[in-house]
Structures are given as structure tokens and as C-alpha cells.
Amino acid sequence: MKIYTRTGDKGKTSLIGGRVFKDDIRVEAYGTIDELNGFVGKAITELSKDQFSDIIDDLEKIQHELFDCGGDIASVVKERKNKLTEETVNYLEEKIDKYSEETPEIERFILPGGSKASATIHIARTVARRAERLIVALMKEENAPPPTVLQYLNRLSDYFFVAARLVNFRLNIPDVEYIRSAKVFHLTPDSNK
Amino acid sequence: MKIYTRTGDKGKTSLIGGRVFKDDIRVEAYGTIDELNGFVGKAITELSKDQFSDIIDDLEKIQHELFDCGGDIASVVKERKNKLTEETVNYLEEKIDKYSEETPEIERFILPGGSKASATIHIARTVARRAERLIVALMKEENAPPPTVLQYLNRLSDYFFVAARLVNFRLNIPDVEYIRSAKVFHLTPDSNK
Amino acid sequence: MKIYTRTGDKGKTSLIGGRVFKDDIRVEAYGTIDELNGFVGKAITELSKDQFSDIIDDLEKIQHELFDCGGDIASVVKERKNKLTEETVNYLEEKIDKYSEETPEIERFILPGGSKASATIHIARTVARRAERLIVALMKEENAPPPTVLQYLNRLSDYFFVAARLVNFRLNIPDVEYIRSAKVFHLTPDSNK
Ligand code: B12
Numbered sequence: 001m002k003i004y005t006r007t008g009d010k011g012k013t014s015l016i017g018g019r020v021f022k023d024d025i026r027v028e029a030y031g032t033i034d035e036l037n038g039f040v041g042k043a044i045t046e047l048s049k050d051q052f053s054d055i056i057d058d059l060e061k062i063q064h065e066l067f068d069c070g071g072d073i074a075s076v077v078k079e080r081k082n083k084l085t086e087e088t089v090n091y092l093e094e095k096i097d098k099y100s101e102e103t104p105e106i107e108r109f110i111l112p113g114g115s116k117a118s119a120t121i122h123i124a125r126t127v128a129r130r131a132e133r134l135i136v137a138l139m140k141e142e143n144a145p146p147p148t149v150l151q152y153l154n155r156l157s158d159y160f161f162v163a164a165r166l167v168n169f170r171l172n173i174p175d176v177e178y179i180r181s182a183k184v185f186h187l188t189p190d191s192n193k
Numbered sequence: 194m195k196i197y198t199r200t201g202d203k204g205k206t207s208l209i210g211g212r213v214f215k216d217d218i219r220v221e222a223y224g225t226i227d228e229l230n231g232f233v234g235k236a237i238t239e240l241s242k243d244q245f246s247d248i249i250d251d252l253e254k255i256q257h258e259l260f261d262c263g264g265d266i267a268s269v270v271k272e273r274k275n276k277l278t279e280e281t282v283n284y285l286e287e288k289i290d291k292y293s294e295e296t297p298e299i300e301r302f303i304l305p306g307g308s309k310a311s312a313t314i315h316i317a318r319t320v321a322r323r324a325e326r327l328i329v330a331l332m333k334e335e336n337a338p339p340p341t342v343l344q345y346l347n348r349l350s351d352y353f354f355v356a357a358r359l360v361n362f363r364l365n366i367p368d369v370e371y372i373r374s375a376k377v378f379h380l381t382p383d384s385n386k
Numbered sequence: 387m388k389i390y391t392r393t394g395d396k397g398k399t400s401l402i403g404g405r406v407f408k409d410d411i412r413v414e415a416y417g418t419i420d421e422l423n424g425f426v427g428k429a430i431t432e433l434s435k436d437q438f439s440d441i442i443d444d445l446e447k448i449q450h451e452l453f454d455c456g457g458d459i460a461s462v463v464k465e466r467k468n469k470l471t472e473e474t475v476n477y478l479e480e481k482i483d484k485y486s487e488e489t490p491e492i493e494r495f496i497l498p499g500g501s502k503a504s505a506t507i508h509i510a511r512t513v514a515r516r517a518e519r520l521i522v523a524l525m526k527e528e529n530a531p532p533p534t535v536l537q538y539l540n541r542l543s544d545y546f547f548v549a550a551r552l553v554n555f556r557l558n559i560p561d562v563e564y565i566r567s568a569k570v571f572h573l574t575p576d577s578n579k
């Protein structure tokens with residue numbers, strides 16, 4: 001099989017059901033989700049299987065879900081059903097709650113880093129947020145309602161935050177607080193419970 | 194020698210033959226090629242010399258070619274000849290064909306990851322595609338014909354894909370397929386041979 | 387404490403003193419500074435404490451300063467004083483001069499890479515430049531004078547360049563020059579001293 005087709009050499013490419021320039025905001029969005037998937041794959045290689053099997057399993061599940069996201073964004077075919085389900089968002093929330101309980105509370109921003117895997121998960125956190133910004137731009141441009149992908153990416157960056165903290169905590173590497181940080185983390189207002 | 198000149202502290206910078214704001218799409222494009230070059234450099238450090246000398250050689254060759262690309266994009270001087278040649282594209286195609294034959298065929302998308310080097314090459318793949326999108330935007334803005342750089346980057350991301358797969362294959366790490374993937378890879382239509 | 391609030395699920399988010407869409411150029415800018423911070427954290431984990439305590443200290447100092455930058459960019463509150471000071475720029479310049487003296491002079495571009503930490507610092511260099519481009523875009527959009535953050539990021543990428551070189555130099559890994567490079571580095575013109 002030839003992997004390359006040369007059909008994109010002049011700047012256009014295929015969606016699921018359409019053809020656009022490669023700098024289309026839609027392509028930008030799922031291209032960034034693809035980039036994020038690379039960092040998730042990288043993080044997995046930096047985690048030891050015996051100490052972090054739970055997080056490795058999460059991350060691999062997330063890799064599949066990112067493909068679901070990518071496909072949903074790549075599609076402009078009305079008949080096609082979205083692959084990403086709302087349950088994935090609930091599942092992330094459960095994991096976030098669980099891991100939050102396992103780690104000490106914080107009041108201030110913390111420096112990303114500590115261990116290799118934690119640093120990479122922090123990078124993934126920020127690339128997820130970059131992808132989220134592009135989805136927002138896409139939704140605005142198309143005047144479309146925010147899809148599950150948007151909710152998912154929002155929660156995903158919070159998942160990465162707690163997972164990055166948990167990794168360091170289990171490795172006995174304390175979080176370093178941003179020295180000039182005010183107390184920025186607080187109990188969630190009732191309205192958000 | 195002082196590396197810093199302070200001349201860019203107010204937001205403008207030099208092209209080869211011009212001066213523009215730093216957020217110029219042209220600067221964005223070669224700045225992203227520079228970023229890509231960093232990930233290629235990183236990948237090299239993650240490959241063992243005895244098992245992967247061929248890929249290491251490729252990647253170092255690519256690093257030089259990315260500087261060729263960067264220079265070509267940075268130049269607005271008519272008299273300057275482009276450095277990137279069409280042969281580099283042919284060379285990449287040969288390598289892609291060779292490495293494709295060495296690895297098992299696939300029908301479905303695969304998760305980026307497996308080994309550190311493979312994961313980093315996948316990241317490079319997605320950053321090459323980010324750079325490609327910016328070149329497309331640049332070409333559209335200038336109403337200019339697609340340059341060799343565009344072809345090169347398009348092929349480069351396919352090269353990274355097969356190289357990432359080859360690395361894992363040699364390390365006996367099987368590709369993990371995206372579980373909800375349809376059969377997306379198929380024989381290239383004749384027209385593309 | 388619940389880390390997620392669900393308030394951003396429809397695409398809007400909070401600044402320090404305002405509410406905007408997540409694809410706002412301001413959010414893009416400090417989101418990219420956050421991404422940069424991740425790579426700095428990663429680089430630290432790749433440096434051995436006995437050989438590189440000076441650079442590790444620099445990088446941790448820089449992580450705090452990047453939070454200062456992020457806060458300054460995130461704020462649209464007139465009463466709030468900027469956190470990033472001009473002294474941080476001077477400090478970087480001193481470090482750049484010091485490290486430049488410690489490493490051999492170069493005349494040509496060099497390939498990013500050599501060691502893991504050096505490669506990652508090169509990536510940080512390019513992400514700092516991506517952040518710089520966004521700050522320029524923000525300043526233009528708001529018709530505002532360039533802030534210290536802009537100067538700081540400009541100097542920071544030069545700092546990363548010399549630090550990346552120093553790391554390889556101490557590890558006895560020679561810089562590889564870009565083979566088709568002209569002599570691009572030269573003594574700084576007097577006007578810039
Ligand atoms: C979207 C996409 C991507 C996304 C994937 C996002 C995702 N799905 O998660 C991203 C950006 C990640 C990607 C990456 C790559 N891709 Co791609 N990708 C595509 C694309 C456009 C669609 C694939 C897809 O998911 N189709 C949908 C399918 C079949 O699944 P489904 O949702 O279940 O679809 C069902 C229904 O929706 C319906 N349906 C589907 N399409 C349509 C259309 C209409 C009109 C209707 C009515 C119904 C319908 O039928 C399906 C079956 O029930 C195809 C081109 C194309 N248009 O097919 C290329 C394609 C598969 N990619 C290709 C390549 C080369 C790659 C990369 C190697 C590129 C690179 N160098 O990085 C990587 C590999 C990544 C990896 N890790 O494996 C090539 C493969 C070439 C070949 N020889 O076969 C293709 C064919 C593009 C091309 N060049 O022509 N890709």
C-alpha cells in the first residue's frame with residue numbers, strides 16, 4: 001500500500017464528506033487533536049506499568065476517544081452519527097474526583113514538572129486547551145451549538161491536571177507552588193456542583 | 194558575540210530582504226518549521242545508534258532540509274534561488290516505499306505511541322502538518338503557486354508515519370489499532386501511482 | 387475541592403476582570419505561555435542536578451516568571467499592577483552573556499538536538515517564539531504599547547538558545563552546523579550594545 005497519494009500537494013484535502021483548504025479551521029481543529037494524541041502516547045511511554053496501570057489505562061482510553069473527537073470534527077456529513085458520547089465526559093469527571101481525593105489539596109498554582117511523565121501530561125493539558133480554543137473558533141464560525149467534543153476537551157484538561165499531580169504524588173515528588181500566586185483555587189460554588 | 198540585538202523588542206523583525214511584524218503569517222510559517230526541527234532533534238536522541246542508524250541518518254538529513262525550507266520561506270528577495278530541491282521529495286518517497294514494505298500492512302488508524310522515539314516521531318508528524326497548514330495559508334494570502342516546500346511537508350508527515358511504525362516494529366511493539374476505526378487505509382487509486 | 391466547574395463548557399471563560407470566548411487572542415497568548423511552561427518543566431527533568439544546577443535554577447526561576455507573564459496578560463483590570471519586572475530582562479541578559487562566553491563562538495545555524503535536555507530546550511525556544519508572536523498580535527489588536535512581557539519573551543528565546551548550546555558543550559556533544567548555512571551570526575552592531 002502506498003501511504004501517500006500526492007492529492008494534497010496543492011493545498012486542498014478531504015474531510016469526511018467534503019473538500020477544503022488545509023488551513024480550514026476544521027482541519028486545524030482535528031489536526032490539533034491529532035497532535036494532542038501524540039503527547040498522550042508519549043506520556044504513556046514514560047509511566048511504569050506496575051505503579052501507574054490505572055493512569056495508563058485512562059490514557060489509552062483517551063487516545064481512542066480523541067479519534068472519536070477527530071472523526072466527529074472531520075465530518076460534515078449530516079447522516080453520520082457522532083462517535084463521542086456524553087458518558088465519556090461523566091467518566092472523566094469520576095476519575096477527576098477520585099484522583100483529586102488521592103492527592104493533597106492545593107490553593108495556589110503549581111509549576112508543571114517534577115517527573116518526566118508529569119511534565120508531559122502537563123504539556124498534554126495545554127495542548128488539549130489549544131484544541132479547545134480551536135473548537136470554540138469553529139463553533140463560532142459555523143454558528144453551531146457547542147458539541148460534546150467541547151465539553152470533553154474542557155474536562156480532559158482538568159483530568160490531565162489531576163493526573164499530572166497524582167503521578168508526582170505517587171513518586172513522592174512534592175508540587176512546587178508558584179511563589180507569587182494568590183490563593184486561586186477555592187471550593188466550587190454550589191451552582192457548579 | 195552578543196546573540197541578542199534588542200531590535201525586535203517592539204514587535205518587528207527581519208526577513209531575508211524585508212521587515213515585518215512578528216505575527217506575519219510568513220514568520221509564523223518558518224517559526225513552526227523551526228519548532229518541527231526541535232522535535233526531529235529530540236527524536237534522534239531517543240533512537241539507539243546500532244538499531245536505527247538508517248532512521249537517524251534520515252532525520253539528520255531532514256533537519257538540514259528543514260533549514261532549507263525555513264530559508265526559502267523567510268526570503269522575499271526575488272534574486273534568491275530556493276534551496277529546497279524537488280529531489281528531496283523523491284528521496285522521501287523512496288524511503289516511504291522502502292519502510293512501508295518492511296512493516297506489516299494496516300487497514301485502520303493506529304494509536305500514536307508504543308516507544309518514546311515512535312511517540313516523538315508521531316508528534317513531529319503532527320507538527321509537520323501544522324506547518325503545512327501555515328504554508329497553505331501563506332500561499333493563499335500571497336496568491337502564489339504552491340512551492341516545493343508544500344509538497345515536501347506533505348510527504349514528510351507521511352514519512353514520519355511510516356518511520357514511527359518501523360521503529361515500533363523493530364522493537365517488537367505491535368501497533369494498537371483505534372478500536373472504532375473503519376477500514377480507512379486502502380490501495381492507492383491508479384491515478385496516484 | 388472540585389477542580390472542574392463546567393462553567394466553560396459553552397466556550398466562554400474568565401479573565402482577571404472580564405469574560406471572553408476561549409479563542410480570544412488574549413487567552414491564546416497566555417495559554418501558549420502555559421504550554422511553554424510545560425516544556426520548561428520537562429527540560430528540568432532531563433538535566434542532572436550535579437552538572438546543571440545553574441541551568442536548573444534558571445529554568446525554575448523562569449517558570450515562576452512565566453506565571454507572572456501569564457497573569458499580566460490575563461488581566462484587563464486597570465488597577466492591577468504588572469508582576470513581571472524589567473529586572474528579569476536584565477537578569478536574562480547577564481545569563482546570556484555568561485553562557486555565551488562559556489561556549490565556543492558560532493558563525494552558522496546549528497541543528498537543534500544532541501542531548502535530550504538540549505533538544506527540549508530548543509523546543510522551548512520555539513514555543514517561546516510562538517508565544518511572542520501571539521503577544522505581538524495582541525498588542526496590535528489592542529493598539530497597546532509593547533509590554534515588558536514582549537521584551538522578556540524575546541530575550542527568553544535567546545536565553546534558551548545559549549542554554550541549549552551550553553548543555554551540549556558540557557556533555558561534550560559538539561554542535562552540528564547546518565551544512566548549507568551562510569555565515570549568519572556576526573558581531574552585534576554598535577547601535578545594539
Ligand atoms: C479524518 C481523517 C483523519 C483524521 C482521523 C480522525 C479520526 N477519524 O479519528 C486524522 C487527522 C487523525 C488522520 C490522520 C492520518 N491519516 Co487520515 N483521513 C481522514 C479521512 C478524511 C476520513 C477517515 C474517516 O474516519 N472516515 C470515516 C470512516 C470511514 O469511519 P466512520 O465515521 O465509521 O464512517 C462511516 C459513516 O460516516 C459513513 N461515511 C463515511 N464517509 C462518508 C461520506 C459520505 C458522503 C456519506 C454519505 C457517508 C460516509 O460510512 C462509514 C462506514 O459506516 C480520510 C479520507 C476520507 N475521506 O476517507 C483520510 C485518510 C484515511 N487518511 C490518510 C492518511 C495517509 C493519514 C495519515 C497517515 C496522515 C499523516 N501522514 O499523518 C494519518 C494516520 C493517523 C494514524 N494515527 O493512523 C489517507 C490514507 C491513504 C491510503 N493509502 O489509504 C486517507 C484515505 C486520505 C488520503 N490521503 O486520501 N486522518
Ligand code: B12
Pocket residue numbers: 194195196197198200207208209210223224227259260261262263264265267270272273274494495496497498511543544545547567568569570571572573574
Ligand atoms: C531566516 C532566519 C532564521 C531562520 C532560519 C531559517 C533558515 N535559513 O533555515 C530561523 C527562524 C530558524 C532562525 C533562528 C535563529 N536565529 Co535567525 N535569522 C534569520 C535571518 C532573517 C536570515 C538568515 C539567512 O538565512 N540569511 C540568508 C543567508 C545569508 O543565506 P543565503 O540564503 O545563502 O543568502 C544568500 C543570498 O540570498 C543573498 N542574500 C541574502 N539576503 C539578501 C538580501 C537581499 C536584499 C539580497 C539582494 C540578497 C540577499 O546573499 C546570501 C549569500 O550568498 C537573519 C537576519 C538577516 N536578515 O540576515 C536572522 C539572524 C541570523 N538570526 C539570529 C538569531 C539570534 C537566531 C536565533 C538564535 C534566534 C532564537 N533565539 O531562536 C535562532 C538560531 C537557530 C539555530 N538553530 O541556529 C540573529 C543573529 C544575531 C547575531 N548576533 O548575529 C540574526 C542576524 C537576526 C538578528 N537578530 O538580527 N533565524
Ligand code: B12
Pocket residue numbers: 108109110111112125157158159161181182183184185186187188387388389390391393400401402403416417420452453454455456457458460463465466467
Ligand atoms: C489566569 C488564570 C490562569 C492562568 C494563570 C496565569 C498566571 N496567573 O500566572 C493559567 C492559564 C496558567 C491557568 C491555569 C489553570 N487554571 Co486558572 N485561572 C486563571 C484566573 C482567570 C485568574 C487567576 C489569577 O491569577 N488571579 C489573580 C490573582 C488572584 O492574583 P493577583 O494577580 O495577585 O490578583 C490580585 C489583584 O489583581 C486583585 N484582583 C484579582 N482579580 C481582580 C478582579 C477585579 C475586577 C479587581 C478589581 C481586582 C482583582 O486581587 C488579587 C489579590 O490582591 C482564574 C479565574 C479567576 N478569574 O479568578 C482561573 C482559575 C484559578 N483557574 C482554574 C483552573 C482549574 C486552572 C487549571 C487547573 C486549568 C487546567 N485544566 O489547565 C490550570 C492550573 C495551572 C497550574 N499549573 O496550576 C480554576 C480553579 C477552580 C477551582 N476549583 O478553584 C479558576 C478559578 C477558573 C474557574 N474554572 O473558575 N489559570
Ligand SMILES: C[C@H]1O[C@@H](n2cnc3c(N)ncnc32)[C@H](O)[C@@H]1O
Pocket residue numbers: 128129130132133394399400401408413414416417460
Ligand atoms: C484557568 C483559566 O484558564 C483560562 N482558560 C480557560 N480555557 C482555556 C483554554 N482553552 N486555553 C487557555 N486558557 C484557557 C481561563 O482564563 C480560566 O479562567
Ligand SMILES: C[C@H]1O[C@@H](n2cnc3c(N)ncnc32)[C@H](O)[C@@H]1O
Pocket residue numbers: 008013014015022027028030031074321322323325326
Ligand atoms: C488524513 C487526513 O488528514 C487531513 N489532513 C490533510 N492535511 C492535513 C494537515 N496539514 N493538517 C491536519 N490534517 C490534515 C485530511 O482530512 C486528510 O484526509
Ligand SMILES: C[C@H]1O[C@@H](n2cnc3c(N)ncnc32)[C@H](O)[C@@H]1O
Pocket residue numbers: 201206207208215220221223224267514515516518519
Ligand atoms: C532570527 C530570525 O527569526 C525570525 N523571528 C524573530 N522573532 C520570531 C518569532 N517570535 N517567531 C519566529 N521567528 C522569529 C526573524 O526572521 C529573525 O531575523
Ligand SMILES: [Mg+2]
Pocket residue numbers: 154155157158394
Ligand atoms: Mg477548562
Ligand SMILES: [Mg+2]
Pocket residue numbers: 008347348350351
Ligand atoms: Mg498529507
Ligand SMILES: [Mg+2]
Pocket residue numbers: 201540541543544
Ligand atoms: Mg528574538
